Amino acid sequence: MxxxxxxxxxxxxxxxxxxxxxxxxxxxxxxxxxxxxxxxxxxxxxxxxxxxxxxxxxxxxxxxxxxxxxxxxxxxxxxxxxxxxxxxxxxxxxxxxxxxxxxxxxxxxxxxxxxxxxxxxxxxxxxxxxxxxxxxxxxxxxxxxxxxxxxxxxxxxxxxxxxxxxxxxxxxxxxxxxxxxxxxxxxxxxxxxxxxxxxxxxxxxxxxxxxxxxxxxxxxxxxxxxxxxxxxxxxxxxxxxxxxxxxxxxxxxxxxxxxxxxxxMPSVTIKPGHKVKHLSKWINENQACSPCYGSLIHALDKLDDMGLLGSYKGKISIGRGYKESAIDGIGVGICTSKSRYNIAGCPPRAKDLVQVLQKVIKNKK
The missing domain is CATH 3.40.50.11440 (LarA, N-terminal domain)
Known part of the structure; x- marks a missing residue:
């Protein structure tokens, strides 16, 4: 193999x-x-x-x-x-x-x-x-x-x-x-x-x-x-x-x-724990699949450790529900391809999300 x-x-x-x-x-x-x-x-x-x-x-x-x-x-x-x-x-x-x-x-x-x-x-x-x-x-x-x-x-x-x-x-x-x-x-x-x-x-x-x-x-x-x-x-x-x-x-x-x-790819189903709930404050989720959403949660945790999320007031969109939406902000995955700042992938790796989000968030502060 x-x-x-x-x-x-x-x-x-x-x-x-x-x-x-x-x-x-x-x-x-x-x-x-x-x-x-x-x-x-x-x-x-x-x-x-x-x-x-x-x-x-x-x-x-x-x-x-x-x-x-x-x-x-x-x-x-x-x-x-x-x-x-x-x-x-x-x-x-x-x-x-x-x-x-x-x-x-x-x-x-x-x-x-x-x-x-x-x-x-x-x-x-x-x-x-x-x-x-x-x-x-x-x-x-x-x-x-x-x-x-x-x-x-x-x-x-x-x-x-x-x-x-x-x-x-x-x-x-x-x-x-x-x-x-x-x-x-x-x-x-x-x-x-x-x-x-x-x-x-x-x-x-x-x-x-x-x-x-x-x-x-x-x-x-x-x-x-x-x-x-x-x-x-x-x-x-x-x-x-x-x-x-x-x-x-x-x-x-x-x-x-x-x-x-x-x-x-399955949908998100679980009730989040306290740390995931905290990170979800920066997410607009609409019918997201769990592989994509999970990658975003891991990426946001790394960005939070870097001190980048505390003063960031924007939201990151994710999910199948945004396929036809023009988003004036950050979108994750191919379902948000019409967003102003799109990070492609199906699903994306958290490592890639960290690298791109780090730059975008710093520029938008």
Whole structure:
């Protein structure tokens, strides 16, 4: 699989099955392969909070494999030090998934830690991970209070013992996260971009992005996600380190991306958290789709951090409802192409929105 695949929509089970069908994943595995699914269940909060991987994505993957005769499938996770994996499995809907499909839930907190080495550095990983033939990483597209974002590379931190998680923080997170991916090599990364959090790994300010992203290169996946969230790639240190030590390629405009179901972009549906509600004060929304609206929210958050929004009195228009409207102001996406200042894209990346909005807002102050 070269590059990335992105599918848009709001039905994660059907979406992920369609993605796997496009990839023809079953042709790469023998029927007796042990397949491990590693979601992000950092704590016991449902996916609607923006903190955890939708159980519907796991369900779709399991259905895809079971329909093709694969039976050795297991879900594995080790929640963060302050929470219980067992409780997270229950609250996040994975107990129901396990019962419905007869798939075991493995709590990596119960594992022995085994020593591994990468580039002269010693790390402990959970023993169960070494028993998997094909590991599928299921991170969430969301922010993080220390590393700015968490996605494919960082999600594997759930595969190390609690004592090692504490040590990672003492080491500054970035280098050990990168090096961990040199030891544990997930074969496929499927990113839950349906719902993630704006800035915090624990959820609370969910942002709909209306997509699922798949790729085999975690550096490529994460660098692409960074731009979706409004970051320059060099702002995310663990992604840079992983690239420098040869674990993957950085996203560029030349990266091949196969987009599926662009016409099925879902509408915004959620009630915003306090920070998203604050940012929405600068938005005129009319039938906006969630991939476009989510990019704008991420961009406005970056502009707010720069101190550019406080004195800006204008509004930014977005949504299908503006297709025939002449807007004397800023419009985002192809639906606002008749606006005075239009930022094209369907959907646009937050990184591009930040660059253009920064200039336009400064000029309009």
């Amino acid at each position: 070269k590059g990335l695949q992105v599918i848009y929509g709001d039905r994660p089970r059907e979406m992920v099955k369609k993605l796997l069908y496009e990839i023809e994943l079953e042709k790469k595995l023998s029927k007796d392969s042990i397949i491990g699914l590693k979601p992000n269940l950092v704590l016991a909060k449902p996916a609607s909070s923006g903190a955890t991987t939708s159980p519907e994505i796991a369900a779709g993957i399991i259905e895809y494999f079971q329909e093709r005769g694969f039976i050795n499938i297991r879900i594995m996770e080790g929640s963060w030090v302050g929470d219980s994996t067992k409780r997270a499995y229950k609250v996040c809907g994975y107990e129901n998934i396990a019962q419905r499909y007869n798939v075991p839930l493995l709590d990596l907190k119960n594992d022995l830690g085994v020593n591994e080495q990468f580039l002269g550095e010693n790390y402990k990983i959970c023993e169960t991970v070494k028993q998997v033939d094909y590991l599928i990483n299921l991170p969430v597209l969301k922010g993080h209070c220390q590393t700015k974002m968490t996605c494919a590379l960082k999600n594997l931190k759930g595969c190390i013992p609690d004592s090692e998680k504490r040590r990672f923080h003492s080491l500054g997170l970035h280098k050990p996260i990168a090096y961990l991916n040199g030891i544990i090599k997930a074969k496929l990364h499927i990113v839950d971009g349906i719902m993630g959090d704006l800035t915090f790994e624990e959820g609370g300010n969910p942002v709909e992005m209306g997509r699922i992203i798949a790729g085999t290169d975690p550096v490529l996946v994460d660098s692409y996600v960074a731009e979706l969230m409004g970051y320059e790639i060099n702002e995310i240190k663990h992604v840079q380190i992983a690239h420098e030590i040869g674990l993957g390629q950085l996203y560029s405009d030349d990266t091949p991306i196969k987009e599926i179901d662009r016409k099925n």
